[in-house]
Amino acid sequence: MKQTLKTTKNILFILLITYLLAYLFVSVFFPEKRISIFGYSFAVVETSSMEPEIKVNDVVCIVRANKDKLNVGDIINFKTYVKTNKGVLAEINVTHYLGYKAEDGFFYKTQSYNRREEGSFDFWYDEKGKRIEEVPTDALIGKVAFYIPYLGHLTKIFQEPLMLMLLAINTLLIILLVVIIKNKKPESVETKQD
Secondary structure (H helix, E strand, C coil): CCHHHHHHHHHHHHHHHHHHHHCCCHHHHHHHHHHHCEEEEEEECCCCCCCCCCCCCCEEECCCCCCHCCCCCCCEEEEEHHHHHCEEEEEEEEECCCCCCCCCCCCEEEEEEEHHHHHHCCCCEEECCCCCCCEEEHHEEEEEEEEEHHHHHHHHHHCCCHHHHHHHHHHHHHHHHHHHHHHCCCCCCCCCCC
16 A cells, blocks of 8 residues: 555655646747647736736736637737837737627727726737737737746745856755765774673
């Protein structure tokens, strides 16, 4: 019975590690495929456009969404274009409210937290640099299922080479200490006999 339980634990551990490694591999090499392969994805919020509800450095969990089942007021994640400070177009992922859904289902209009309060819609750019208000439905990545406050701070640690190096050094030191402690032979205690 104990052997079966131990084998089951080992198999579950190996499956979990395999799943996490597969998710990591897809995230690094094919990030746009995470939703289609796994059904969910995570993203760190980079701007304050959804504050106070979702703050900078919160992590959002995005799930695959059927565009016909989305409702006005849902928080969605989508790809669009913005102009940088230098006037260059950049494609980004955005997490905003679904503010309007076209009857024909071909486009959405979105709202940041403040625009939702005002009743106005966001402006974006298409791939040619034309200013638009509509987001095509094929730009939809998914619906936000939940968010985890402040977790983005932790993920930024793993993006810094210096922090990764320090983490690796500390891990190696801990492993080395454990090995030294385990291999240390206990000193024999001699008892005095009268």
